[in-house]
Amino acid sequence: MACQCDNEKKNIEKYLQPLEEILNNYQVPAESDIDLKKKKKKDSEIDPLTKKKFLIPVLQEAQDEYGYLPEEVLKRIADFLELSLSEVYGVVTFYTQFHLQPRGKNIIRICMGTACHVRGGSQILNEMEEQLGISSGETTDNLKFTLETVACIGACGLAPVIMINDGTYGRLTPDKVPEILNEY
Ligand code: FES
Numbered sequence: 001m002a003c004q005c006d007n008e009k010k011n012i013e014k015y016l017q018p019l020e021e022i023l024n025n026y027q028v029p030a031e032s033d034i035d036l037k038k039k040k041k042k043d044s045e046i047d048p049l050t051k052k053k054f055l056i057p058v059l060q061e062a063q064d065e066y067g068y069l070p071e072e073v074l075k076r077i078a079d080f081l082e083l084s085l086s087e088v089y090g091v092v093t094f095y096t097q098f099h100l101q102p103r104g105k106n107i108i109r110i111c112m113g114t115a116c117h118v119r120g121g122s123q124i125l126n127e128m129e130e131q132l133g134i135s136s137g138e139t140t141d142n143l144k145f146t147l148e149t150v151a152c153i154g155a156c157g158l159a160p161v162i163m164i165n166d167g168t169y170g171r172l173t174p175d176k177v178p179e180i181l182n183e184y
Pocket of ligand 1: 111112113114115116117151152153154155156157159161
């Protein structure tokens, strides 16, 4: 019987397979593509900036694939790009587009800009939190919804407004919330 650690290793390899496919697209240029001077350098001696500039696009693609950026994925990216894990975490935590926790299939954004706030945005948020059993910034256990608050989303005339994925719902009242959630 295979040892448990072998199985674990295989599971991680399988889990990281889609990431390997992404990383394959970010190989440094093949020797035939680089100039004569660089040809003499080993892969690891190629300008570190060449690899570093790949970090954000690689993170974006990895997040698209996994839905968020788990630690195993970040470790592999750091290894591939020859960066320290803390450098990678530094970038991930700097940009709000990156997420370290799983996200829901549907992202609910509740506008808390001024127009929405004065027209009852907080009541919509309270009702959403109540219906979903989570607070703003959290994801339901079944990964169906992530709830977030945002500043003005540019539809102030429809305040209070929320977005679910790409859909916009305006002039909301708390009693409409369950019906909207049922659409998903
Ligand atoms: S303040 Fe909510 S859409 Fe502008």
